[in-house]
Amino acid sequence: MLTFTVCTLQIRHLNNKKHCNTEKLVYQYHYTNWPDYGTPDHPLPVLNFIKKSSAANPAEAGPIVVYCSAGVGRTVTYIVLDAILKQIQQKYIVNVFSFMRHIRSRRNFLVQTEEQYISLHDVLMEAIASRETNLLAEQVEELKNYTPYLEQQYKNIIQFQPKDIHVASARKQVNSIKNRGAIFPIESSRVHLTPKSGDDGNNYINAFWLNGFNKYK
Known part of the structure; x- marks a missing residue:
């Protein structure tokens, strides 16, 4: 896994x-x-x-x-x-x-x-x-029309807020222009570009790795 x-x-x-x-x-x-x-x-x-x-x-x-x-x-x-x-x-x-x-x-x-x-x-x-x-x-088929259960799970998801330290790179002023809306990659899973010396923020891109079944994608 x-x-x-x-x-x-x-x-x-x-x-x-x-x-x-x-x-x-x-x-x-x-x-x-x-x-x-x-x-x-x-x-x-x-x-x-x-x-x-x-x-x-x-x-x-x-x-x-x-x-x-x-x-x-x-x-x-x-x-x-x-x-x-x-x-x-x-x-x-x-x-x-x-x-x-x-x-x-x-x-x-x-x-x-x-x-x-x-x-x-x-x-x-x-x-x-x-x-x-x-x-x-087989339970997914049973629950697809059970909206209270799904609504509660969705509320739990959207209430989650990462700590500032986990999105430090995304919140830098120099990187703000690269962000898309309010979706920020967290530090532990964001994609790191090859850095260039003397240019702050050049290793940042608004992208992150997703957890797959047995590897990162």
């Missing part, structure tokens, strides 16, 4: 005396768009990743093994989000501070940075505001 890869591992036990036909399948969900000590560019892809990877684990299969480079930053961000998303579904409550305080009593430095702690809230806000937007193909 665009932001993660799924690997299927076949594990068999072999010894010197005989073949053992026992086989176990292990599915590895590898998120590839999450920098160490950093946070995801946007909450939607990581929210989608957590939902899909968590749903892929059957109830009788035991707990998911989660890991990153150190096991305290991205790993615990995933665990906290997965646990609180389930808590929201079952109890309709959110208490990030209490949950973080509890797990930090078990191990130090869980969720390493302030940015990661803020990102937790951003993802949870996105989950609560947008609710479930993944649909089966």
Whole structure:
């Protein structure tokens, strides 16, 4: 996928005396768009990743093994989000501070940075505001005439406003003539032109890369 890869591992036990036909399948969900000590560019892809990877684990299969480079930053961000998303579904409550305080009593430095702690809230806000937007193909046909549902989703979309720092290049005075209306490319996904020295803004164009199914387009 665009932001993660799924690997299927076949594990068999072999010894010197005989073949053992026992086989176990292990599915590895590898998120590839999450920098160490950093946070995801946007909450939607990581929210989608957590939902899909968590749903892929059957109830009788035991707990998911989660890991990153150190096991305290991205790993615990995933665990906290997965646990609180389930808590929201079952109890309709959110208490990030209490949950973080509890797990930090078990191990130090869980969720390493302030940015990661803020990102937790951003993802949870996105989950609560947008609710479930993944649909089966047959459900699209059923919903196309259900205007209240579509209207609410459209309102959620148009209410989103990027922070000034995310559209810094687009808002520069020298680049204003290149913009089309009020649609600005954000820094993390805008198309960068080859810069020329001494000419401010020459690497800017009002264009941005779109997320495809398995690559940027």
